[in-house]
Amino acid sequence: MKIFWIGLFLSLFSYNSYSQDYNKYTLSGKVLSETGDALDGAYIKINEQYYWTSSDGDYSAKLTEGDYQLQVSIIGYQSVDTLVHLTENSVLNFELERAVNGLDEVLLEGHQHKKTSQNVLYVDNEYLEDQFNGSLAASLEKLPGFNAMQIGSGASKPIIRGLGLNRVAIAENGVKQEGQQWGADHGLEIDALQVENLEVIKGVGSIAYGSDALGGVVRINNNTIPKEGISGSLYSFTKSVNNSLGSSVKLAYRKNDWFAKAKVTGLTYADYKLPAKQISYLNFDIPIFDEQLKNTAGKELDWYGQFGVIKDNFTSTISVSNVYQKSGFFPGSHGIPDISRVQPDGDARNIEEPFQRVTHFKVISNSDFDFENGKLDVDLSYQKNHRQEWSLFHTHYAGQEPPEINPNLELDFDLSTYGAKATYHHNFNKEHETQVGVDFQWKDNTIEGYNFLLPEYQSANYAMFAIHEFQPSSENLWTLGMRFDYGTIDMKGFYDPNLYEFLIGNNQSEETANSYAQRSRDLDRDFSSFNIRLGWDHEFDKHWSSKINLGTAFRLPTAIELGANGIHHGSFRHEQGDPDLDPEKGFMADISLNYAQNSWKINLSPYAYFFSNYIFLKPSGTFSLLPHSGQLYSYTESEALLTGFEFSIDKQIARWHIGLAGEYLYNQQLTSNSSRNFPLPFTPANNLFTEVGYQLFNSSEIFDNSEISINNRLVMEQERIAQGEEITPGYGLWGLGFRSDLKFNKFQAKVNLRVDNLFNKKYFNHTSFYRRLQIPEMGRNIQLSIKIPFGQS
Template sequence: MRVFWIVVCLSLFNLNAFAQNSTFELSGHVKSPKGSALDGAYVKIGEQYFWTSEEGNYSAKLPEGNYKVHVSIIGFTPVDTVVQLHKNRTLDFVLKQSINGLDEVMLEGHQHKKTSQQVLYVDNDYLQNQFSGSLASSLEKLPGFNAMQIGSGASKPIIRGLGLNRVAVAENGVKQEGQQWGADHGLEIDALQVEDLEIIKGVGSIAYGSDALGGVVRIKNNNIPNEGLSGSVYTFAKSVNNSLGGSAQIAYKKDDWFVKGKLTGLSFGDYKLPTDQISYLNFDIPIYDEQLKNTAGKELDWYTQIGLVKERFSSTISLSKVYQKSGFFPGSHGIPDISRVEPDGDTRNIEEPFQRATHFKIINNSTFVFENGELDIDLSFQRNHRQEWSLFHTHYAGQQPPEINPNLELDFDLDTYGAKATYHHTFSKKHETRLGLDTQWKSNKIKGFNFLLPEYQSANYAIFAIHEFEPSQENLWTLGLRFDYGTIDMKGYYDPNLYEFLIGNNQSEETATSYAQRSQDLDRNFTSFNIRLGWDHQFNDQFSSKINLGTAFRLPTAIELGANGIHHGSFRHEQGDPNLDPEQGFMADVSLNYRENSWNINLTPYAYFFNNYIFLRPSGTFSLLPHSGQLYKYTESEALLSGVELQVDKELGRWHFGVAGEYIYNQQLTSNRSRNYPLPFTPANNVFTEVGYQLFTDSKIFNATEVSISNRSVMQQDRIAQGEEITPGYSLWGVGYQTLLEFDGFKANINFRIDNLLNTKYFNHTSFYRRLQIPEMGRNIQLSIKIPFGQS
C-alpha cells in the first residue's frame, strides 16, 4: 500500500506540468427552441458537472480525451452525447421543451443550479458499471456512504454511520417502506433500472420526515423518453457466486404520451470465501470447497410506467414489483450443527432457512403548472411482504406446529398508503417558497410459529415549508420548517405455552406471566417540530462552501417499542421499550469545495448531538427464553456522532486520480462515563483510491476507454459498542476496464473488473454475518455489457 501511494504522488508531480499544456476548453451555449438562454442548466462532462450562467453559457477546461456529455434542466428533454476533445471546441445545445414537472427536485435545495445541502449525483451508467449485486453495495465507492451487507445479493445503505431506520430511500418522491429495522432485511429496489439517483448527505427530515435523519437516497425513475422507440439490453456475469443476470428496458413516446417497461432477472449460487473454516460459539465449522452453503438466491423485478405530458399538466402512473429469495447459512438459525453445512451437491438450490421478500408499488405523480407556481401531488400504495422460512423447531415443550405453513417462522405483511402535496411558488427571481402536506398510514400483520414483532397500525401527518432566498449569484439561503404528528396502535400478544414452560422450570408465577405477555396493547401519539437553515456561498471561481444547521427527529418504530423475542437475524433476544420518546437531535455540517484546472477537492466535517439516541443495549442478564443468550433491550441515551469526509479528483492528461475517504467518531453520553461506549453498527474509517488511464483517444470505434486500478483501505474498528467484536483492518485491490464500442450505428458499453484481486480474507464490521465470524466474499471477476437501441 505504501508503494502505491508513493507512485500516486510521483505521478501527480511529474505529470502536472504536462497536463497544464494539454488542457483544452469546451464551451458553448444552452438555449430553448425559441432561442432564449437556459439559466441554470445542468451540464455533466465526464465526472465533472457545471451549471449555465444567466446567458446560458458554460465553460470547462479539460485534458485531452473522450467525454460523455449530459445536459438537462427541468421542463426540457435531456441531451446526451460523446465529445472528442483534442483542441478548443464550441458545442451548443438546443433542448426540446417537455414540461417535465415530474422531475421533482429535492425540496431542501434550489430548483436548478444550487442546493444548500451535500448532494452526490449518480446516473444509470455508473450504477450498471459498479453493480455489485444490490443498490447499496454498488454505491460504496462514494465518500461517506457504506453498505450493510446481507450475503451476496442484498444490502442496505449507511450514510455517515447512520443506517437502518435512519436513512430514507425514496423513489419518484415516495419514501420506500418495508422492514428496514432488521440487519438481515435487504432493500427491495432494482438497482439496474434506476435512471438517476441523488444521495443527500445530512438531515433530510424537512422534506422526507422520519427515517431521513442520516440522509436520503433519492431515486428518480421518471425521465421522459425521447420521441419514438428506444431502449437497452444489459447483461452481466460474476464469478464469486456464479451469478448470471440481465435487464431490459423499452420506451416509446409519441406526442404527449409515453410508456416505459423494464424487466430484470438474476440468479446466483453459494458464494466463495477465502477460508475453509469459521469459528462460532466455540464451534469449528468447516466451509467445504470454500463456498458458504445455502447463500444462493434469485431475483425477478418488473417496472412499467405510462405518462401524459401537456403544456401545463403532466402525470405518470408507475407500477413495480421486486421479488427476492435467498438462503441463510444454516449456522445462522439455531445452534450450529456441522452436519447441516455439509455439501448437498447443488450450489444453486435454496433450502431452509431462507427469506423471501416481495415489494409491490403503485405511484401516481401529477404536476399542475400555473403562471408563478406549480403543484405536485404524489399518491402511492406499497405492499412489503417478507417471510423467513425455517424447519419447525420449538424452544420449549407444548408448542405445536401451525396447521398451515408449519415451517413459516416469521411473516410480516406491511401495507402503506401515502399522499403528498407540494406547492411551489416563485415570488421573484430571489424568492421561492414550497408548502407541503405529507400523510402516511401503515398496517402490519404477522404470522409464523415464532414471535418477534406484534401487529400494529401507525399514521403520520405533517406540514412543512421551505423558503429559498438568493440575494445574489454568490449566495443562497434556505430555511425549512416541519411539524409532525404520529400515532401507533400495537396489539398485545400472550403465549400460554411459554407460561407453562417457565412454571415447569420452577420460575415464579410473576416471572412466567411477564415473559408470556410478549407484547402489551399500546396506543401512543408523538409530535415533533424541526427547523433547518442552510447557506450556499460562492467565494470566487475556485472556492465555495455550504453550511447547514438545524434539528432532526425520528419517531420510534414498532420493533423498538414492542419487540420481544429471539431474532435469529441478530442472534439474540431483543426486547422493546413502550415508553421510548422520539429521537431528537441537533446537526451541523460544513462543506468546503475547491475546483480549478481539473482539480476537485471537497472537505466536509459534520457533527450530530442526540438527546435520546435509540439503540440495542445488552442488559447484563441472561434471557429465560431457551437458546437465547443475553437479553438485549432497546434503550435511549444522549449521543454524539461526528466525522469528516474528503473527496479529491484530478485529471492529468489521460490520467484520472480519485480519492474518497471518511473518518467517523461517535459516543454514547451517559452520567456514568465508564458506560460511554461507541454506537453500534458503526463503519470503520476508510479510504478509496482509484487511478485510471484513457486509451484509444483517437479511435472512432473505442470511445471513453479507460483502464483503472483501485484500492480500498479500511482501518481496524476497535471503537465498538457493547456486544460487538473488534474487526481487523484490511486492504482490497481491484482492476477494471471499460469502453464504449461504436461502429455502423451499433453501440455497446463494456465493463470488465476484478474485485478483491488478491483474494484477501476480511470482515465487514456492519455485515449480517460478522457475528458468525464469516468473512466477506473472495475474488470476483465480473463482465457486463449494455447495448442501447433506438433514439438516443
C-alpha cells in the first residue's frame, strides 16, 4: 500500500509545460438537425475536452482565449469539424445533416467511420487509457459480447461470443499477430497503452484475415498521422491490488510530408492480493500468506517506433515494436503443490521459478498507392515470438539428465513469421467498389528445453480473396466476400528414449512403450478451404438500422492440435494431438438491430454458428502412462452449435449518463450420443454490466469534463460446463470512478480514479487460468491514472 500512495503523490505533482491564460470566456450554442429539431446528447469535442448537448440541444463551455478545433457529432448525422478563434463570449450554432454513410454500431468518440455491413465496435486510445486494467483484453471487458481470459494480473487474451484462443484474430496495421495463442497461460503480447485506435469486429472475419478470425477480429490501427510540430503525452498509473507502477510516454513529430513517432511503456507489479486465506487443490489446503498469491509478480517493457512519408499519391510507414514480459506462476500451478514453496520470501516483487518470459518483436511496412479510381495497399511484416517457461529441473522418470546449458529451461518456443499482403481497391462508380487481394504467410517454430510438449514445425498459408460492395442508395449497402486458402504444415518427429526405458521397466509392452516414446511423428499435410460471406446494411429511417451477415468460416488445425503430446503445466494435464484432424468449418448468421434518437443508443445482436467439426480438448476416459499426468486429454472434433445475443443501451439525461451492456451465450457439442452433448470449454457465463455517471463542476475553472460514476458487473452461475471443468458460482461486483480534466496556471492533466471490486468480494472467473486451482480473482483495487499532454493539442 505504501508504494500505491508514493505513486499517487508523484503523479499529482507531475508538471507540464503548457502555458495558459487564466481568464475564461463562454462558448455556447445549439446543435440542431437539418429540420430544426434539437439533438439531445450530441458530442462536442473542443481540442481534448468533451461536452454534450442537453435535451434542448444546448451546450456551453468555459475556455481561455485562443484557437480551438471543434468536432460536433451524434450517431446518424454527419460530423462537423471547424476552427474557432475565441477572444470573448461567443455563440456558435450547428445544424447537422443526416449521415449518408449510415449508423455506426458503437461510437465511443465522435469519429465518422466508413459504412460497413459487419458488426463493429470502435474504441480510441482515450477509452483504453480510462479503462486500462493491466492488459489489452482486460481493458475491453465492458464491451458487449467481449470477455477476457485472465492470466494472473498482467496478461489476458480476448474471447468474443465464447470463442477465444486460436479463434480470435488480432491484427495491427493490417498484419495478423502470430504467437502461441493456443494456450490458456499465454497472454496477448500487445501494449494497450500504445494502441491509437481499435475496432472489435464481432462475427466471422475470415474473408479478410483468414484462419483464426472465426470468432472475430480485434483490429488495431497505429497509423494515425500526427499534426504539424511536436506533440506527445505522459501517462502514469498505480494500482493498490498488486502495488503496480507504470508509465507510458508518447512523442510525435511532423514536418510537411514526413513524420516520426516513438512510444515507450514500462510497468512493474508485485504479487496480487486475494480476498482469501487459503485455497484447496488436489485435496491440499494451501495457505495464502498475507492474502497475497505467491510469485504472481511481473514486469513489462515495451517500445514502438514509426517513420512515415505522406505524398499526394503515396503514403508509407515503417513500424518497429517490441514487447517484453516476465511474470511468475503460482508455485502450485506447476506440479504437485508444496506448502513450503508458497511461504513469503520477504519480497513481493521477486519473480521466482516457475516463471515465463516472452518477447514479441515486430516489423511492419505499410504502403498505399493512390490511382485515379483505385488504391493499392501493400503490407509486409516480420514477427519473432519467443516464449520460455523456466522451472527448477525435475524429471518424472529416471535416466533423464539436466541439459548442460540452461538446465532449468523447461519449454522454449521460438516462432518466426514472415507475411506479405497486397490489396487493390477499385471504385467503378459511387455504387460499386471491389477489393481483390493475395495474402501469404510462412512460419518456422523451433523448440528447446528439458520437457516436451510441441514439436518443431514449419507452416505456410497462401490465400486469394475478393470483396465487392454495392451501395444502390444511402440506405442500403450490400457486401459479398470470397476467399480461398491453401495451407501446409511440416512437423518433425520426436522420440524420447528415456520414457521408453521407464515404461519397459514398469512392465509395459514394447508396443505401448514405443507408442508413448514417439512423442510426435513426422507429419507433412496440406489443407484447403473456400469461404463466402454476404452482408446487408439497411437504414430504415433516421432512427432504425440493421446489419445482417450470412456466411461460412474456417480455421486450419494448429501444430498443438495436430502434434502435442506431453504434460502442459499451463492446463494441468497430459494433452495429446491428433495428426488426422481436418480444418474447422462453420456456418454463421448474425443480425444487428440499432436504434438511435436524440441521446438514445440501443443495439441488439442475435447470432448463431454451426460447426461441422469443432476442435477441442476432450477427456479420453483413460489415465495417461506418463508419470504424474493424470487423465489423458485428446484433441478431437465434433459438430457443435453456438448461439446467443448481445445488447447495449446508452442514454444521456441532462447531466446523467446511463449505460448497459449484456450478453447471453448458449453452446453445446452435437454428437451421435445426445447424453454426451456437453457445452464447449472456456465458455464465459452470461453477464450484465451497468454504469451510471453524473457530470460535475460545469462552472468550475479548474475541473473540466468531470464525471463521477458507479458500476455493477453481474455474472450468472456457469453450470453449463465442458468435460473436465467445474461449475463456477455467479457473483456481483461494484465499482466507483471519477475522472476530470485539471487546469490551473501552467498545469493540465487528465485524472482518472477508479475502485474495482469495491467490497473485496471473493469470486471465480470461469475462464481464468487459475480457475482449475480454485484460486479466486483479485481483491479490491484502487487505481489512479494521470495523463499529461504536451506540444500540439
